[in-house]
Amino acid sequence: MATSLRARPRFRRAHRRDAKPDPTARRPRRFTRRDGAVLAASAIASGSIVWLLYERILPFAGIQGFLVLWFGTFLAMYGLAVRELEGTLIAKDRVAAAAIGGVSLAIIVPLLAILGYTAWRGAVYLRAHFFTETLEFTGPEDPATSGGGLQAIVGTLEQVGIAAMISVPLGVLTAVFLNEVGGRLRRPVRVFVDAMSGVPSIVAGLFIYIILVVRADWGFSGFAGALALTILMLPTVTRTSEVVLRLVPGGLREASLALGAPEWRTAWNVVLPTARLGIITAVILGMARVIGETAPLIVTTLGNTSLNANPFDGPQDALPLRSYLLFIQGVDNQVNRAWLYAFVLIMLVLILFVAARVLGARRVGGRGERRRTREPSLDPADGVVPVSPAS
Amino acid sequence: MPTPTDQDQSDLPTPRPISIVRTRGDRVFRRLATGAGLATFVILALIGLFLLLEALPALKDQGWKFFTNFEWNPPPRGTTFGIGAVMYWTVVVATISLVIAVPVSIATALFITEYAPPWLGRPLTSLVDLLAAVPSLIYGMWGVLFLNPRMIGLSEWLSTHLGFIPIFEVHNDAFGNSAFVGGSILSLMVIPICTAVMREVFSQAPAGEKEGALALGGTRWGMIRAVVLPFGKGGIVGASMLGLGRALGETIVLALVLSPSFLISPRILERGANSVGALIANNFGEGGSGLGLNALMAAGLSLFLLTLVVNTLASVVVARSRSGQGVEI
Numbered sequence: 001m002a003t004s005l006r007a008r009p010r011f012r013r014a015h016r017r018d019a020k021p022d023p024t025a026r027r028p029r030r031f032t033r034r035d036g037a038v039l040a041a042s043a044i045a046s047g048s049i050v051w052l053l054y055e056r057i058l059p060f061a062g063i064q065g066f067l068v069l070w071f072g073t074f075l076a077m078y079g080l081a082v083r084e085l086e087g088t089l090i091a092k093d094r095v096a097a098a099a100i101g102g103v104s105l106a107i108i109v110p111l112l113a114i115l116g117y118t119a120w121r122g123a124v125y126l127r128a129h130f131f132t133e134t135l136e137f138t139g140p141e142d143p144a145t146s147g148g149g150l151q152a153i154v155g156t157l158e159q160v161g162i163a164a165m166i167s168v169p170l171g172v173l174t175a176v177f178l179n180e181v182g183g184r185l186r187r188p189v190r191v192f193v194d195a196m197s198g199v200p201s202i203v204a205g206l207f208i209y210i211i212l213v214v215r216a217d218w219g220f221s222g223f224a225g226a227l228a229l230t231i232l233m234l235p236t237v238t239r240t241s242e243v244v245l246r247l248v249p250g251g252l253r254e255a256s257l258a259l260g261a262p263e264w265r266t267a268w269n270v271v272l273p274t275a276r277l278g279i280i281t282a283v284i285l286g287m288a289r290v291i292g293e294t295a296p297l298i299v300t301t302l303g304n305t306s307l308n309a310n311p312f313d314g315p316q317d318a319l320p321l322r323s324y325l326l327f328i329q330g331v332d333n334q335v336n337r338a339w340l341y342a343f344v345l346i347m348l349v350l351i352l353f354v355a356a357r358v359l360g361a362r363r364v365g366g367r368g369e370r371r372r373t374r375e376p377s378l379d380p381a382d383g384v385v386p387v388s389p390a391s
Numbered sequence: 392m393p394t395p396t397d398q399d400q401s402d403l404p405t406p407r408p409i410s411i412v413r414t415r416g417d418r419v420f421r422r423l424a425t426g427a428g429l430a431t432f433v434i435l436a437l438i439g440l441f442l443l444l445e446a447l448p449a450l451k452d453q454g455w456k457f458f459t460n461f462e463w464n465p466p467p468r469g470t471t472f473g474i475g476a477v478m479y480w481t482v483v484v485a486t487i488s489l490v491i492a493v494p495v496s497i498a499t500a501l502f503i504t505e506y507a508p509p510w511l512g513r514p515l516t517s518l519v520d521l522l523a524a525v526p527s528l529i530y531g532m533w534g535v536l537f538l539n540p541r542m543i544g545l546s547e548w549l550s551t552h553l554g555f556i557p558i559f560e561v562h563n564d565a566f567g568n569s570a571f572v573g574g575s576i577l578s579l580m581v582i583p584i585c586t587a588v589m590r591e592v593f594s595q596a597p598a599g600e601k602e603g604a605l606a607l608g609g610t611r612w613g614m615i616r617a618v619v620l621p622f623g624k625g626g627i628v629g630a631s632m633l634g635l636g637r638a639l640g641e642t643i644v645l646a647l648v649l650s651p652s653f654l655i656s657p658r659i660l661e662r663g664a665n666s667v668g669a670l671i672a673n674n675f676g677e678g679g680s681g682l683g684l685n686a687l688m689a690a691g692l693s694l695f696l697l698t699l700v701v702n703t704l705a706s707v708v709v710a711r712s713r714s715g716q717g718v719e720i
Contacts, residue, residue, distance in 0.1 A: 093610035104502035173427035198702030200640025264420035292526020
C-alpha cells in the first residue's frame with residue numbers, strides 16, 4: 001500500500017518539498033513562502049488578464065463586475081498553478097480555502113459601504129438644534145440643516161419604550177415557560193415563537209391598524225405603533241432570553257429546590273438574577289430589532305411634523321418613518337434631511353448594538369458565583385441569532 | 392408496577408410512589424408561564440382571524456380570481472384586482488436574493504467555524520450580525536441612491552453577453568429598479584440570518600468524525616465535504632427557508648427600490664418588479680376605505696399565510712435534522 005502511494009509522483013513531490021529540513025514530519029497545513037508567492041502571482045496575473053479583457057476587449061462599466069471577474073479568474077488560475085505544483089487534491093483544498101475566505105471577507109464591503117454612505121450623506125447636516133427643534137415650521141425648500149428631529153426622537157423613544165415594557169415581561173415569561181416549566185405545550189410554543197419571528201412587519205402593522213385604528217376607533221397613535229413593534233420584538237426577546245436561561249447551571253436550580261424553595265422562588269430569585277446580564281442583552285437586541293422598523297409605522301402612527309409627546313392620542317412621528325416620508329418626496333433638501341434622520345437612527349442602532357455586545361461578552365452569573373471549568377458565554381455569537389433584519 | 396423480577400424477590404421493598412404537591416404559588420407561576428407561552432399562539436391566531444375578516448369582502452368580490460388576476464385596480468380606480476403578478480414577483484425577487492445569499496452564507500459560516508482563527512472569526516461574526524441590525528429603510532435608501540446606479544453597468548453587461556438566455560434579456564434598455572437589484576439588496580439582509588443558523592449547525596459537527604477524516608489523510612476541504620456539509624444538510628435547507636421567509640415579507644426596501652410592475656415577465660434585469668409588502672406600503676394611503684382597503688388586507692393575508700408556512704417548515708426542518716438538535720433559529 002505504502003509503495004503504491006509513494007509511486008505516485010504528486011505525493012512524492014509534495015513530500016520531498018517539506019522533507020528537506022526535517023525528514024520525519026510534514027506539517028500538513030504549513031503555508032510556506034512559496035505558497036504565498038504562488039497566491040500573489042495568481043492574483044496579479046489574473047488581475048492583469050481581467051483588466052485587459054475588461055478594459056480592452058469586452059467594454060464593461062462598474063467596478064463590481066471587474067472584482068467578481070477578477071476573483072473568478074484568480075480562483076481558476078490559482079487552482080491550475082497549485083495543481084501543477086502540488087497535485088489535484090491539494091489544489092482543491094487551496095481553491096476552496098481561497099474561495100471561502102474571499103467570499104466571507106467580501107461581506108464587509110457592503111456593510112462599510114452602507115455605514116459610510118449614510119454617514120457621508122447625513123452627518124454633514126447634523127446640528128445641535130436637531131435635538132431641540134421639530135419640523136413643524138420647516139418647508140421642503142428649507143436647507144437640510146434647518147429644523148430638527150425632536151418630535152421623531154420623542155416618538156421613537158416612546159414607541160420603542162412601550163413596546164419593550166409589554167414584550168419584555170411577556171417574552172421573558174415565555175422563555176421561563178420554555179426552559180423551566182415545559183410540559184406538553186413546550187414544542188408547539190417553540191414552533192409558534194419561530195413562526196411569529198417570521199411575521200412580516202407590514203402584516204403586524206395591518207393587524208394593529210385593523211383592531212386599534214379601525215375597529216376600536218382610536219385613530220392613528222403612537223401606542224398603535226408601539227403595539228405593532230411589540231409583535232415584532234416579542235420573538236426576539238423570547239428566543240434570546242431562552243438561550244440565556246439555558247446557560248444557567250442546573251446545579252443552581254437543584255440547590256435551590258433541594259433547600260425547599262418552590263419553583264417560582266427558584267425562577268425569580270435564582271435563575272433570573274443569574275441570567276440578568278443576558279436578559280438585558282436580549283432586551284437590547286429586541287430594541288435594536290424594532291427601532292428601525294418603518295413599514296408598520298406607516299399604517300399605525302402615520303407621522304406628524306410637530307411634537308406630540310402623548311403616545312395615546314393622535315398621530316406621532318418616528319425617526320425611520322419621518323426619514324421614509326422625507327425620502328419619497330424626492331426634493332433635494334428633503335432627501336438630504338432624510339439622510340440626516342437615517343444617520344441619527346443608525347447611530348442609535350449602533351449604540352444599542354455595541355451595548356448588547358459589551359454586556360453579552362460578560363459571563364453568566366456575576367459576583368459570588370463559583371468558577372466553572374468552562375463558563376458559558378452570553379455572547380450572542382455563541383448561539384443566539386442576531387437581530388433579524390426588518391422585514 | 393410489579394415486574395417479573397419484583398415477583399421473584401417480593402421481599403425487597405418497592406419504591407414509594409412520589410406525588411408532587413405544588414404550592415399555590417407554584418400553581419399560579421406555572422399557569423402564568425404557560426399563559427405567556429400560549430399568548431404567542433393567540434396573537435398569531437388573532438392576526439390571521441382579523442386579516443381574514445377584513446379581507447373577506449375583497450375575496451368575495453373577486454373570488455378565486457384574486458389569486459390569478461394580474462392588474463391591481465381596486466374600486467376607486469377600477470373593478471378588478473388580484474395578486475397574481477405581485478405574488479409572482481415577490482417569489483422571483485426572494486429567489487434571486489437566496490441564489491446570492493445561500494452560497495455566501497455557507498462560505499461565511501464555514502469560514503467562521505472551520506477556517507478563521509478566533510481573532511478573525513469573532514469580529515467577523517459581529518460584523519455579519521451588524522449587517523442584520525441595519526434598519527431596512529437604510530438598505531432601501533442606499534439601494535436607490537448608491538447600489539442601483541452601480542448595478543446598471545453589470546446589468547448591461549449581462550444582458551449584452553448573456554442576453555440569449557431569456558432571464559437576462561432586456562427590452563428598451565430599461566435597466567435598474569429591477570428584480571435583480573431588489574434581490575441583491577435583499578440578499579444582504581438575508582445573509583446574516585442564514586449565516587447565523589448555518590454557523591450554529593456547522594459548529595456542532597462531531598469533532599470525532601472531523602478528526603477521523605483528517606487523520607485518514609484528508610485535506611481540510613475533504614473533511615468539510617465528507618463530514619461538515621453532509622452533517623449540516625438539514626440546517627442548510629432550514630436556514631435557506633428561513634431566509635426565504637424573511638425575503639418574502641420584506642417591505643420598505645422593495646417599496647423604495649422596485650419600480651412597480653403588474654405584468655409577469657421572466658426578464659429579471661429589466662425595470663419593473665413588485666412585492667406584496669411594497670404593494671401594501673405604496674397603496675395604503677390612497678386605498679382609503681371600503682373595498683380598496685379590504686383588497687390590501689387580502690394581500691396582507693396572503694403574505695402572512697405564505698410566510699407562516701415557509702417559516703414553520705423551516706423551523707421544523709432545522710429541528711428535525713440531525714444537526715439541528717438544540718439549534719435556535
